[in-house]
Amino acid sequence: MGRTVEVNDVWLKRIIGQVQGLAYGTMQITVHDGQIVQIDRTERSRFDVLKLKEGAQRKR
Numbered sequence: 001m002g003r004t005v006e007v008n009d010v011w012l013k014r015i016i017g018q019v020q021g022l023a024y025g026t027m028q029i030t031v032h033d034g035q036i037v038q039i040d041r042t043e044r045s046r047f048d049v050l051k052l053k054e055g056a057q058r059k060r
Contacts, residue, residue, distance in 0.1 A: 003034030011036050 018027055018041045030038035 005031055006035055014039060 015027075015029070018039055022041065022043060024044040024046050026042045028040040028042075029036055030040070
C-alpha cells in the first residue's frame with residue numbers, strides 16, 4: 001500500500017521548532033513518496049469575550 005515515512009533528525013528538529021511556542025493552532029506535515037517535504041503552521045489568537053465586555057463597561 002503506502003511507504004513508510006522517513007523522519008530523520010533534521011526533520012524532527014524542524015517539527016519541534018515549529019511546535020514550540022504554539023499555544024493555539026494547527027500544524028500540517030506534507031509527505032510525498034514517503035518523505036516529508038513541507039510543514040505548514042497556522043497560529044490562532046483566542047480572546048475571552050466576557051473579559052472584553054467587562055473592560056468596555058468599566059471605561060464608560
